[in-house]
Amino acid sequence: MNLCDLSAFEVRELLKKRGASAVEVLDSCLARIRRVDGRPGQLESGELTAEDGQKVHAFITLSEKTARAQAEAVDTQLAAGMEPGLLAGIPFTVKDIFCMEGTPSTAGSRILANFISPYTATPAARMLAQGGVSLGKVNLDEFTFGSSSESSAFKPTPRNPWDTGRVPGGSSGGSAASVAAGEAFLSLGTDTAGSVRQPAAFCGVVGLKPTYGRVSRYGLIAFGSSLDCPGPAARTARDAAMMLQAVAGPDPMDATAAAVPVPDYLAELEKDIRGMRIGLSPDYFRITIPDPVGGYQEMPVPAEVERVVMDAVEVYRSLGAEIIEYVPMPNTRHGIPVYFVISRVEAASNLHRYDGVKYGHRTDELARDLKEMYRKSRGEGFGVQPKLRILMGMYVSAAQYSEQYYRRALRVRTLIRRDFDAAFDPDGRYKLDALLTPTTPSTAFPVENVYGDSVLMQYSDQLTVPANHAGTPGISFPAGFGADGLPLGAQLLGPDFSEHILLRLAHAYETATADADWRQRRPAVIQEAANG
Amino acid sequence: MADKSDEITKEVFDHLVDLAEFELGGDEKNYLRKELNSQLTAIRQLAAVHLDEDLPPASHGVPYDDERKPELREDRWEPFPESRKIIEQSPETEKGYISVSDIPHTELK
Numbered sequence: 345m346n347l348c349d350l351s352a353f354e355v356r357e358l359l360k361k362r363g364a365s366a367v368e369v370l371d372s373c374l375a376r377i378r379r380v381d382g383r384p385g386q387l388e389s390g391e392l393t394a395e396d397g398q399k400v401h402a403f404i405t406l407s408e409k410t411a412r413a414q415a416e417a418v419d420t421q422l423a424a425g426m427e428p429g430l431l432a433g434i435p436f437t438v439k440d441i442f443c444m445e446g447t448p449s450t451a452g453s454r455i456l457a458n459f460i461s462p463y464t465a466t467p468a469a470r471m472l473a474q475g476g477v478s479l480g481k482v483n484l485d486e487f488t489f490g491s492s493s494e495s496s497a498f499k500p501t502p503r504n505p506w507d508t509g510r511v512p513g514g515s516s517g518g519s520a521a522s523v524a525a526g527e528a529f530l531s532l533g534t535d536t537a538g539s540v541r542q543p544a545a546f547c548g549v550v551g552l553k554p555t556y557g558r559v560s561r562y563g564l565i566a567f568g569s570s571l572d573c574p575g576p577a578a579r580t581a582r583d584a585a586m587m588l589q590a591v592a593g594p595d596p597m598d599a600t601a602a603a604v605p606v607p608d609y610l611a612e613l614e615k616d617i618r619g620m621r622i623g624l625s626p627d628y629f630r631i632t633i634p635d636p637v638g639g640y641q642e643m644p645v646p647a648e649v650e651r652v653v654m655d656a657v658e659v660y661r662s663l664g665a666e667i668i669e670y671v672p673m674p675n676t677r678h679g680i681p682v683y684f685v686i687s688r689v690e691a692a693s694n695l696h697r698y699d700g701v702k703y704g705h706r707t708d709e710l711a712r713d714l715k716e717m718y719r720k721s722r723g724e725g726f727g728v729q730p731k732l733r734i735l736m737g738m739y740v741s742a743a744q745y746s747e748q749y750y751r752r753a754l755r756v757r758t759l760i761r762r763d764f765d766a767a768f769d770p771d772g773r774y775k776l777d778a779l780l781t782p783t784t785p786s787t788a789f790p791v792e793n794v795y796g797d798s799v800l801m802q803y804s805d806q807l808t809v810p811a812n813h814a815g816t817p818g819i820s821f822p823a824g825f826g827a828d829g830l831p832l833g834a835q836l837l838g839p840d841f842s843e844h845i846l847l848r849l850a851h852a853y854e855t856a857t858a859d860a861d862w863r864q865r866r867p868a869v870i871q872e873a874a875n876g
Numbered sequence: 877m878a879d880k881s882d883e884i885t886k887e888v889f890d891h892l893v894d895l896a897e898f899e900l901g902g903d904e905k906n907y908l909r910k911e912l913n914s915q916l917t918a919i920r921q922l923a924a925v926h927l928d929e930d931l932p933p934a935s936h937g938v939p940y941d942d943e944r945k946p947e948l949r950e951d952r953w954e955p956f957p958e959s960r961k962i963i964e965q966s967p968e969t970e971k972g973y974i975s976v977s978d979i980p981h982t983e984l985k
Contacts, residue, residue: 815937
């Protein structure tokens with residue numbers, strides 16, 4: 345096995361024992377990147393080649409020189425007997441929606457393609473402060489607007505390491521793909537409707553959406569300010585716990601970063617799960633699908649999706665957890681319609697700042713006046729997804745429609761939050777520690793199969809988005825495979841600030857299934873790399 | 877092509893585009909209007925949800941009570957160490973200032 349295929353925790357132990365150097369670990373990741381990633385995403389990419397179709401394309405910016413300097417610094421500290429931090433020597437990637445000083449911070453958009461951030465986002469800065477080695481910035485849906493990573497202006501867009509004919513999910517597609525392909529051990533992503541959990545499920549890795557306020561949003565290029573949560577993509581629950589430990593906690597630069605103490609997540613992992621109450625809700629085992637004539641059909645989740653979750657139920661039962669069935673979450677099905685309103689209003693508000701004046705793209709065409717310059721710059725700089733979200737956000741929040749759409753959506757959001765409050769109420773009927781659900785209604789879909797249909801694409805987030813409305817945490821972990829040979833995830837949802845419980849449950853499941861046949865499978869790009 | 881019964885008509889769409897300050901091509905206009913109306917079909921499902929009169933809106937999910945609210949930062953002027961790096965991001969600068977095209981005269985109503 346290559347160094348780059350270990351877990352972050354294993355690398356940490358290896359480095360501490362001086363069984364390898366941080367530079368050797370970095371070199372292993374760089375060799376994997378050279379082998380499987382192909383050309384990075386770029387604005388003027390030309391025609392896609394047959395070879396492009398077989399590569400992962402996780403990266404927009406690879407920072408090899410910086411990474412090497414960071415790895416060398418860790419080796420120097422280790423040699424001097426110093427403790428260089430929780431993530432010392434562990435290469436990680438950052439979704440290109442976070443500002444990092446001195447690097448292009450593009451949001452996957454032409455409008456920010458030339459933007460070099462003058463400062464670093466808090467979660468990224470905290471990873472660096474713990475000795476993490478920053479490999480660079482990875483591709484995403486433009487401004488995170490999508491669930492397949494195909495809307496990025498930087499082509500080729502990321503592909504799924506298990507089958508490069510499939511999408512990696514999104515919007516943190518580059519994050520999940522880079523971790524799954526052995527290019528990086530950890531990735532910093534964001535989850536606004538499921539954007540860490542859904543790609544994690546599609547790529548067979550762990551994805552954690554922390555409680556809103558658990559991780560600072562300072563330096564995150566904003567999309568939906570009441571929904572956005574920075575969170576880890578990792579290979580194991582333990583790795584996700586290590587990363588959360590590094591990034592969580594209050595931040596004077598973000599007034600929404602909660603003043604809630606951060607537990608010792610690694611110590612919490614080892615505690616027993618016997619007696620914990622895990623709920624199942626029928627409302628998470630049916631999905632809504634838009635039909636071709638403009639209506640909607642409700643149907644059960646596919647049998648294979650249900651099967652992996654029910655297999656996990658048996659594992660948890662065998663570990664001594666109590667399974668509580670028929671927990672009502674009746675407002676789950678409103679998650680996407682509510683999201684279509686709230687996220688668009690917040691996106692429109694956040695995206696008015698891109699005007700070609702202070703930073704980012706300005707048209708090369710001659711403009712008569714400032715207004716014409718705005719129009720040309722914004723028309724050229726934004727792709728269709730940001731335009732769609734800005735226009736919808738403006739429409740549903742307009743004075744004459746606000747009561748009918750925006751305010752109504754905010755009130756339905758209250759109902760969604762109340763579903764979670766009732767399920768997790770320690771004095772209530774169900775007293776759940778966590779709710780176990782599928783993460784996605786399907787395995788990863790083929791490239792270009794859904795992109796363009798903005799409604800169908802949005803519905804791929806229907807099982808993840810309720811937690812964003814509620815602000816509660818959720819984790820997706822690999823739980824099996826579909827008939828097409830692609831990974832399927834299971835999701836655990838918990839009450840506010842219960843990340844330590846979710847990580848413990850996910851870790852217990854991983855440990856109990858470590859020897860299962862399905863766990864021995866590896867992504868196609870890694871197998872091909874091993875075969876030479 | 878969008879349907880005549882669409883809620884976002886061509887006129888409404890053009891007004892939104894004007895407010896959003898976009899210059900759009902013809903194909904782009906058709907796609908965006910079609911998708912907007914398609915999304916409104918999904919959004920209209922919310923009209924059927926029963927809402928008690930006293931149900932409050934939720935601007936965010938997690939309650940911020942006094943224990944969770946962080947203390948506000950001290951109100952203190954703190955200059956950015958290298959303001960040059962901020963100014964340099966502007967597409968057009970002149971002597972350390974950001975420059976723009978002429979600002980059109982607007983009569984306030």
